[in-house]
Amino acid sequence: MSPRNSQEGPAAARRHILDRGVAVALVKGLRALSIRRLAADMDMSEADLIGPFESKETLQLSILERVGELIVEIVLEPTAAAPPGRARLRALTEGWIRYISGEPERCPGGCLFSMATFEYDALAGPVRDAVVDGMMQWRAYLVEATREAADVGELPDGADPDQLAFELMGLFTGFNMSVHLFHDPDAVARLWQGVGRLLGT
Known part of the structure; x- marks a missing residue:
């Protein structure tokens, strides 16, 4: 499937x-x-991916940006509807479980940022910087929620x-x-037990 020929439009094809x-x-x-590995996985030509992404690094950075969007959609936006306090922290936990x-x-499940911290912790460059920035934003959100x-x-x-x-x-x-x-199989129950202990519930 070529993103340039997609009936969905370029933005949806890129997503x-x-x-x-x-x-x-x-x-x-x-x-x-x-680019080569992803093109092979999707049965596309490399040229179809080089067009929108230009390089392996640009592709990796774009994927991290997409992961950030998914975290916002699946975890943070639903959490924002809960009132500050324990209810918001519980909603945050529910969102993390969904994600x-x-x-x-x-x-697909799993946190690419968490995985990438182990891949890039001893490296330097724009991809590592993006991983650090994403994790720092996540930590800042947790700090804000607990302070509230x-x-x-x-x-x-x-x-x-x-x-x-x-x-x-x-x-x-x-x-x-x-x-x-x-x-x-007990991971969800163990997470809730740990969150409950921290919140005193």
Whole structure:
């Protein structure tokens, strides 16, 4: 399928390519993903991918940008509808479960940013910078949510919201590993138990 000949239009065709790129990168790794590999996976010519993406690095950066969009769509936008405090933190947990577990029409499941932190932690360059930026935005969102919970008096007495955000990030990363590496059938229950302990519920 050539994106230039797609009946969906160039924007939708590009999104389709990126969504497939996310799925392939979750299996092969972001560093291993190339225009040639993705073109072969999608039964396309390399020329059809070089047109919109120009280089392997541009493709990788575009895929990370798409992952950020998916996190916003699946996790953050639904969470924003919940009132600040425990309800928002629970909604955030529910969104993370949806995102990591996968949604057939939108997301294959698993967090590419979490995987890429291990691939790029000792490297330098624009892709690593994008990985760091994405993870810092995620951490900042967690800090904001826990501080809001503290402001409305919905954290346990003496709880440090910044420390709670740090521990939530660890729980969410561990959940990703439990689901996709260990295939733990109790992963969801264990995540909720950990979140409940932190929130004092």
